[in-house]
Amino acid sequence: MVLYQQFKFCYHAIIIYSQLKVGFLFSYVAPFAFVLILTLLIEAYDDFQRYKRDKQANSQVYTQIEKDKTIKLQSWQLKVGDIIEVHANQRIPADLILLNTNDITGTVFIRADQLNGEKDWKLCKAIRHTQNFEDNLKIFTAQYEKAKNQMGERGLANDLELLELIGVEDMLQKDIDATLESLKNAGIQIWMLTGDKVETAQCIAISTGLKSPTQEMFVIKDIEDSLILKKELNQFAPKNNSVLVLDEQSLKVSLEFQYTAFFHVACNSPAVVCWRFSPTQKAQVTELIKEQTQKIVLCFGDGGNDVAMIQAADVGVGLVSKQVALASEFSVLSLSIQMFYYYGMVDWLIKVYLKWLNSSCIEDQFIVSRQTIFSIVLYFVFIPIYNGWLMLEYGTVQHYLLFFLYF
Incomplete structure (x- = not known):
């Protein structure tokens, strides 16, 4: 946002600079240069x-x-979950959970002005169960070493009290199952390329509707022999109602030894799920799908590891506010069927207009005529008599810049 504001200010400065009368160096060039240089030095x-x-x-x-x-x-080496000592008047490296203090009441005063800008002292109280953390740590270490050296009765965890249970889940986008179902009904084959493990990939495929309740999953993994892979592909070929699931090792072997057979089987599958894929492998698969099928490939991503894949696709779609948005042709808030309807309608309208426009030499006359009018107004009409030449430029040349870029 800050960078956007800087470019916006620079744009307005250039526009104002272009409207000033040429020839008076010290009246506007010197002050403008002074302000610009001073701003650069301050930044x-x-x-x-x-x-x-x-x-x-x-x-x-x-x-x-x-x-x-x-x-x-050092503070840059600390990770989430590390247990550290913080002494009096020492900077707090991050937002932390207080385990215990030297105070007998288990309290401490903390000022978090470096984290949230608030300079008020806040009273923090240690967790009751961890107030005796230092003594318990010594006892646990001794018990751990004793249990580790014993051959039998090695049980250590007993009489424990559950304090917290954390579960991590990636929330699916709204109506993603209906969107994928509409795409499949339109005859579009869907490939899911992910870096997660096979269990996570299978769960996502089921929850998004990529695998319907009537379909099965045919998993191919950890295959290094091309003959075994060929046998697996032959077993999967007659199963028209199964989703193909394979890992990066099996894909590597298939692309090296069973290239044609793999794509013939995969392209006839209702869907393909690939797991444990690196960003480079995602881009490689995208290129191979384009080469093998000779069809238009659309890729959607929401992370930095999807940039290479989106750039390799014919059409790249990135999620707004994510790293991948800058590398894609389209940036959307979410993947929905309404998005495809909207962009499909806009693309159809533009194609209809360009088809009518390209029926003659209208586009050439369009550019030349408006540039001629603008040049005449700029070089042959006194600005004090008519100072609306910039508005005329906006209403002619720059107004239709969208269609120039489309060519």
Whole structure:
């Protein structure tokens, strides 16, 4: 957003600069250059100061507590879940959970102005179950070493109290199952390329409707022999109502030894699910699908690992506010069937208009005539008499710039 504001200000400055009368160097060129250079110097100074503050914050040394020792780490080396010691007047590296304090009441005052900008002191209280963390850690370490050295009765976890249970789930987009069902009914084959493990890929395929309740999953994984892979493909070939699921190792063997057979079987499958794929392999599969099928390939992604795949596709669609949005032809809020209807209608209207426009030399006359009018107004009419030449430019040449870019 900040970069957008900077470009917007620069754009307005250039527009105003172009409307000033040419010939008076010291009346507008020098002040404009002075302001521009001064702004660049201020921004450079602020960036340098920000770099120094970041470097200082990242080089702070903290003590990390492990099961039987303590080690010194810089703040940039800390990870989520690390247990660290924070002393008085020491900067807090991140938003943390207070386990225990030296205070007998288990309380401590923290000021989080570096995190949220609030300079008020806040009273934090340690978790009751972990207030005696240091003593419990020593007891646990001793019991752990004893259990590790024993041949029998190695059980260690007993009389434990559950404090928290965390479950991570990627929420599906709204109406994604109806969208994929509409695409399949339109005769569009869907390939799902993911870096997740096979269990996650299968669950997503089921929850999104990529695999219907009447279909089965034919899993091919960990195959390094081309003959075994050929046998698996021959078994899958007659199963027209099964979804093909394979990993990157099996795909690598199929592309090297069973290239034609694999694509013949995969393209006849209702859907294909590929798991444990790297960004490079996603782009490679996209290129091979285009080459083998000679059809238009559309790829949708929402992460940085999908950039290569989207760039390799004929049509790339990225999720707005994600890294992949800048690398795609289209940026959308979500993948929905209404999106395909809208862009399909817009594309049809543009094609109808261009078909009528290309029936003659109207486009050439269109450009030449308006550029001629603009040149006459700019070079042969005094600006004090008629100063609307810029508005005329907006209403002629720049107004139809969209259609120029389409060519």
